[in-house]
Amino acid sequence: MYAQMVDTGASRLRSREEMDADEQAFQARIDDGQKIEAQDWMPEGYRRTLVRQISQHAHSEIVGMLPEGNWITRAPSLKRKAILLAKVQDEAGHGLYLYSAAETLGVSREQLVDDLHTGRAKYSSIFNYPTLTWADIGAIGWLVDGAAIMNQIPLCRCSYGPYSRAMVRVCKEESFHQRQGYDLLLALCRGSEEQKAMAQDALERWWWPALMMFGPPDADSVHSAQSQAWKIKLLSNDELRQKFVDQTVPQAEYLGLRVPDADLRWNTERGHYDFGAIDWSEFHAVLKGNGPCNRERLQARREAWAEGEWVRAAALAYADKHAAAERHSQAA
Amino acid sequence: MNDARFECLLRLGDNALVLAQRLCAWIGHGPVMEEDMAQANVALDLIGQARLWLAYAGELEGRGRDEDALAYGRDAGAFRNVLLVEQPNGDYAQTIARQFLFDAWHHAELSALTASSDARIAAIAAKALKEVSYHLERSSDWMLRLGDGTAESHARLQAALERLWMYSGELFDADAHDATLVEQGIVPAPQSLRAGWLQQVGAVCTAATLTMPDADAWMQHGGRQGRHSEHLGYLLAEMQFLPRAYPGVQW
Amino acid sequence: MKDWPLWEVFIRSQHGLAHKHVGSVHAPDAALALKNARDVYTRRNEGVSIWVVPSAAITASAPDDKAALFEPAQDKIYRHPTFFPVPEEVKHM
Ligand SMILES: [Fe+2]
Ligand SMILES: [Fe+2]
Numbered sequence: 001m002y003a004q005m006v007d008t009g010a011s012r013l014r015s016r017e018e019m020d021a022d023e024q025a026f027q028a029r030i031d032d033g034q035k036i037e038a039q040d041w042m043p044e045g046y047r048r049t050l051v052r053q054i055s056q057h058a059h060s061e062i063v064g065m066l067p068e069g070n071w072i073t074r075a076p077s078l079k080r081k082a083i084l085l086a087k088v089q090d091e092a093g094h095g096l097y098l099y100s101a102a103e104t105l106g107v108s109r110e111q112l113v114d115d116l117h118t119g120r121a122k123y124s125s126i127f128n129y130p131t132l133t134w135a136d137i138g139a140i141g142w143l144v145d146g147a148a149i150m151n152q153i154p155l156c157r158c159s160y161g162p163y164s165r166a167m168v169r170v171c172k173e174e175s176f177h178q179r180q181g182y183d184l185l186l187a188l189c190r191g192s193e194e195q196k197a198m199a200q201d202a203l204e205r206w207w208w209p210a211l212m213m214f215g216p217p218d219a220d221s222v223h224s225a226q227s228q229a230w231k232i233k234l235l236s237n238d239e240l241r242q243k244f245v246d247q248t249v250p251q252a253e254y255l256g257l258r259v260p261d262a263d264l265r266w267n268t269e270r271g272h273y274d275f276g277a278i279d280w281s282e283f284h285a286v287l288k289g290n291g292p293c294n295r296e297r298l299q300a301r302r303e304a305w306a307e308g309e310w311v312r313a314a315a316l317a318y319a320d321k322h323a324a325a326e327r328h329s330q331a332a
Numbered sequence: 333m334n335d336a337r338f339e340c341l342l343r344l345g346d347n348a349l350v351l352a353q354r355l356c357a358w359i360g361h362g363p364v365m366e367e368d369m370a371q372a373n374v375a376l377d378l379i380g381q382a383r384l385w386l387a388y389a390g391e392l393e394g395r396g397r398d399e400d401a402l403a404y405g406r407d408a409g410a411f412r413n414v415l416l417v418e419q420p421n422g423d424y425a426q427t428i429a430r431q432f433l434f435d436a437w438h439h440a441e442l443s444a445l446t447a448s449s450d451a452r453i454a455a456i457a458a459k460a461l462k463e464v465s466y467h468l469e470r471s472s473d474w475m476l477r478l479g480d481g482t483a484e485s486h487a488r489l490q491a492a493l494e495r496l497w498m499y500s501g502e503l504f505d506a507d508a509h510d511a512t513l514v515e516q517g518i519v520p521a522p523q524s525l526r527a528g529w530l531q532q533v534g535a536v537c538t539a540a541t542l543t544m545p546d547a548d549a550w551m552q553h554g555g556r557q558g559r560h561s562e563h564l565g566y567l568l569a570e571m572q573f574l575p576r577a578y579p580g581v582q583w
Numbered sequence: 584m585k586d587w588p589l590w591e592v593f594i595r596s597q598h599g600l601a602h603k604h605v606g607s608v609h610a611p612d613a614a615l616a617l618k619n620a621r622d623v624y625t626r627r628n629e630g631v632s633i634w635v636v637p638s639a640a641i642t643a644s645a646p647d648d649k650a651a652l653f654e655p656a657q658d659k660i661y662r663h664p665t666f667f668p669v670p671e672e673v674k675h676m
Contacts, residue, residue, distance in 0.1 A: 062360075062365065065359065065360040065368075066360050069359050069360035069361075072356040072357075072359060073353060073356050073357055073570050073571060074570060074571065074573060074574060075574075076404070076574035076575050076578075076583040077400045077404075077575075077583045078349075078379060078382065078383050078386075078399055078400055078403055079383075080583055081356070081379055082376060082379045082380065082383075085356060085359065085372055085375060085376055085379070086372075086376060086626075088359055088360070088372070089359065089368070089369060089372035089373070089376070089626070090626070092359075092360075092365055092368045092369050092372070093369060093623055093624075093626065095365060096365055096366070096369070096606075096608065096623050097606055099365075100606045100607040100608075101606075103589065103607065108586055109586055109589075109609060110585070110586040134574055134583075146676075166606070169605075169606075173627075175676070178676055179669065179676055182669070182673070182676060184583075187582055187583055188583075190582075191581050191582055191583075192578065192581050194578060194581075195578065195581060250672075250673065251673050251676070254672050254673050300360070300361065303361070304360070304361040304362060304363070305363075307363065307423070307424075308362065308363020308364055308367075308424070309363075310482065310484050310485055310488070311363035311364070311367075311424045311478070311485070312363060312364055312587060312611075313481070313482055313484075313485070314477055314478050314481025314482045314484070314485030315477045315478075315481060315587065315611035315612070315615065316481075316585070316587065316611050317481045317482045317485075318476065318477040318480050318481045318611065318612070319477075319611040319612035321480065322612070323612075364587070364609070366608060366609060366610065366619040366622065366623065369619070369622040369623050370618065370619070370622045373622050373626075469618075470618055473614060473615060473618065477611070477615075
């Protein structure tokens, strides 16, 4: 997902008896469905895992602006241009809401951004794929935002107050993102043969990376078990992926597009779609930095930050000067 | 007789459209994420304004061209924006200086247009004026912060101001179309906005510790008549490529 | 270089009785903090007032759940999901 394979630092899930009194009380509050707030006591592992997860999520929003941002200047109508610009701007907002939430845990934005730029922090694998045609903008909204929503709706109920509140705000905005993507593809699929081919090509390139967004099967992962116990992960990767496939396949059919999976079929017994095996070697390669656009994405963010340094410094210098002047005039 | 009004609407619409297109290129690449949000808001406002002006222009023309036909179907020579807005983004100082010089004029122009004898122009101007008041506040804020920030930011902004200055004179040019429309009470006389603009720009420059370039310096002209700088062709090539590669389809 | 300071943002929406905490922004000074708050937190609903407070000045906070966004330009209706008709046959979007 936007936060993939988050390390909890746990080597195994500990039983209640192994926890000290503080930890027991903390776990009891979570089990009781209470929200943890920034000033509350929390185990160090919980805090560190949250910082990792929320910042990965924030980085994904910000890096995610780049592949779509590519097409703002090339959108084919003024209405689509405004819609895409508003959508990408929302993603910047999501990044900011999430950095805010992470900052309540005692890390600075500068630190978080630095972790991204030096490669210590990760962001979602999906944003390392290129946007080659206008139809890719539709595919991202429909599939990528669609997958994100699937993951973010349960996170609105997560145990950490600032994170859950940020998710509530994000989810309100996401539905527009998915719909504008689908609407864009619908226009292409109702258009010329060339437009429809463009849509089909986009689905073929984005389908599997979208399924990979949910991360490798984690039913047996100790990190997932720990995150679920802390209620900062609510459903397993495979559960979410299945929900996504079940929801999305009929939508593809309505568009008249073919999902690129020969093994895809409805399983009446399970009441779900069966689908083909995912190539996890590609996922791991992309995560390691070898996706088609990893270097470009990181470089773009680093450049923006480095070239903006003098601007940020100027604004601070101005604020300092004028605060000093004000103190002086008040003293006089 | 609607020719002059059509021209005037293209000028208003193209200014907004071309500047918005420039700002769009910043999204995801700004100096701080909060600025990405802000630039996107300004660009969204301007795209909205461009759509209103161009849609009206198309209706007046009566040849079935809508906002998109006008935005995507004209070559550079048919664009009527001022040279200032098509100038490249450059560094953030150049983007801010361009925005401020334009905003200060835009605000005055729209204020006058709210009293236009053309009710639709007056209504669009009234809506746009609210948005542009905010643009002007923001770009003025940044003029102060960069001008009176660090030595580096001061030098960059002073250089940007000097580079862009020769494109500011065109904002106050008048031609036969203007004369017709001024007489009908549809638009203000361009020159009538100049003194106020110079005063406002001068005041912000002073507060920002910048030296305002000479008001009577040599100025470039021609954008409003369709004679543009080299930059506009590239901007349009990027903006228009999809409808041109796939003509006649819906998006 | 140090970060721009952090400001907590409180917004009173049209129907809200009191200002509500909505999150935070970074800004070099109060004037830009207000503008950044407007640009980040008020892109959808009409609001009537924003407060920004240096985060460092807050001793205890009770952040509120209710989102209070406001809308600078009501014509941006495409931001709302209902702007896009979803075909009958396509469920759950
Ligand atoms: Fe998002
Ligand atoms: Fe989104």
